Amino acid sequence: MPSIAVGELKPGSKIIKDVITPLGGTLFSKGKVILPRDLEILQAFLVQQVEIEGSEVEGKTPEPPKAVATAGAIAHKPGTIINESLLAxxxxxxxxxxxxxxxxxxxxxxxxxxxxxxxxxxxxxxxxxxxxxxxxxxxxxxxxxxxxxxxxxxxxxxxxxxxxxxxxxxxxxxxxxxxxxxxxxxxxxxxxxxxxxxxxxxxxxxxxxxxxxxxxxxxxxxxxxxxxxxxxxxxxxxxxxxxxxxxxxxxxxxxxxxxxxxxxxxxxxxxxxxxxxxxxxxxxQSPYLVLEQILTESFGKLDPVIVQVFIQKTTELYNGTRIRLSDGRHGEIIFTDRSNLTRPMVQIEGSIVNLAVERELYIQEIIA
The missing domain is CATH 1.10.3210.10 (Hypothetical protein af1432)
Incomplete structure (x- = not known):
């Protein structure tokens, strides 16, 4: 199927080509199924079009995947799944x-x-x-x-x-x-x-x-x-x-x-x-603020190669990781830019907070 405008995109659509941001970062990878929240993310990154897989039944919009409490996970509230292994x-x-x-x-x-x-x-x-x-x-x-x-x-x-x-x-x-x-x-x-x-x-x-x-x-x-x-x-x-x-x-x-x-x-x-x-x-102290301080220390104090690798590897968290911000609000990581590893974009109560822009905020704690 040819490219489709983001404004016409429906939840449940499957991406057949990596979605690249205007700045060159990979926002979504090939094969991802679009969820309702992803529409807002695409718009926030100014993505205009994406390539999706055609529906098997003409004119029928695929249903978004349902949240299922699989083994190792329990339902916390409607629409939320918490990994039981993390709770335990x-x-x-x-x-x-x-x-x-x-x-x-x-x-x-x-x-x-x-x-x-x-x-x-x-x-x-x-x-x-x-x-x-x-x-x-x-x-x-x-x-x-x-x-x-x-x-x-x-x-x-x-x-x-x-x-x-x-x-x-x-x-x-x-x-x-x-x-x-x-x-x-x-x-x-x-x-x-x-x-x-x-x-x-x-x-x-x-x-x-x-x-x-x-x-x-x-x-x-x-x-x-x-x-x-x-x-x-x-x-x-x-x-x-x-x-x-x-x-x-x-x-x-x-x-x-x-x-x-x-x-x-x-x-x-x-x-x-x-x-x-x-x-x-x-x-x-917040692990994210400490990582930023360690990065500062890499300029003349700590080995810069070790610091870069350490920050890159420790911040490799999957999108959807639940966090608590410094102002007490809870949300989840939705995108991490390689140029701002300690300041990802997080979704909180339906809105997107870009920590690279809102510098007064930071991740206080990873919840799950």
Whole structure:
């Protein structure tokens, strides 16, 4: 069938050619069945015509697909389907193994000053946890409960999972994936030798206190120096994860290629989780705002290639992902422009909000 004007398009029509926006982005892919809400999206993007498949029965308009509560999904209200597996995600095997890893790293951190690190036990549990990585999405995953005093342990386990993914995404050899995960798991182990009151202090630290906290990098390297079954990159990640590409970091003010790749990976994972986890003195921040801050840090501070890959991969969410905006309204993602990955278009109560234009708004939370 020849092209049809968007104004004449009916719900239920099937697209036979990718719909391209005037700016060159793919709005809908070939084979998509048009839903009522898609008509508004096409108009919002100033698309004039689309090519659709002809009706089998002449003159009969195809009916739009009905919402069916398939296995793994339940009806929430008319016209809305919620994935049951997402509602039950806190009961997943991933969460079970995450909590086992959390307890083990907590025990290991607390005893490391007096006893050898149980590296084989840590590796075994880390391998089990990573076997569930298909269920881990960096922006969506949340531990069942987080106690303020356990922040460092949560950051360690989350950084391990995220570092493993980053190593995969960036194309590092498979032999590096587990070592990158170890680097994430152990990067802050030196904090065990820092006064805990400084780590949890809500007020600004004095210059002397800042210097003491910064020593956790050298403490970490010293604690890992004689640990077997990890490579030197893991030890260097503990030492270097606060170094910056432009040489303004600490403790050695290293630059660019002087910083180990694992440290560059862990730096991104650590910043993301440090800012999106709730702290005793600070609420968790929006993952999307944190991604934007990480992008800013990529100009001279963080490795720009790792940052670009990280943002691209973490924001690969399917259209229809349900979210909550910073003003409290609920909606769903309908389109993500590759030039504005952290600011997609969302549909809220029948209207479209372009977050790339309405900069005062942002996605506060992914619901499902």
């Amino acid at each position: 995600k806190s009961n997943s095997s991933l969460h079970d193994e995450y909590e086992k890893m959390l307890m083990l790293i907590k025990k290991s951190y607390r005893s490391v000053a007096a006893a050898p690190l149980p590296i084989l036990e840590l590796r075994s549990q880390l391998e089990i946890l990573i076997s569930h990585l298909k269920d881990y999405h960096v922006l969506k995953f949340a531990p069942r409960t987080i106690h303020d005093i356990d922040y460092n342990y949560h950051n360690a386990v989350l950084s391990a999972l995220t570092s493993y993914k980053i190593a995969q995404w960036c194309g590092y050899p498979q032999k590096d994936w587990m070592q990158a995960a170890f680097a994430g798991l152990l990067h802050d182990i030196g904090n065990v030798k820092v006064d805990i009151s400084l780590l949890q202090k809500p007020e600004s630290l004095s210059s002397e206190e800042i210097e003491e906290v910064r020593r956790h990098t050298t403490y970490g390297y010293q604690l890992l120096r004689n640990v077997t079954a990890i490579n030197e990159g893991v030890r260097l990640a503990a030492l270097q994860h606060h170094e910056k590409i432009d040489g303004t970091g600490y403790p050695l003010r290293l630059e660019g290629s002087q910083i180990h790749d694992y440290a560059k990976i862990v730096a991104v994972a650590d910043i993301f989780h440090a800012m999106t986890l709730k702290r005793a003195y600070r609420e968790a």
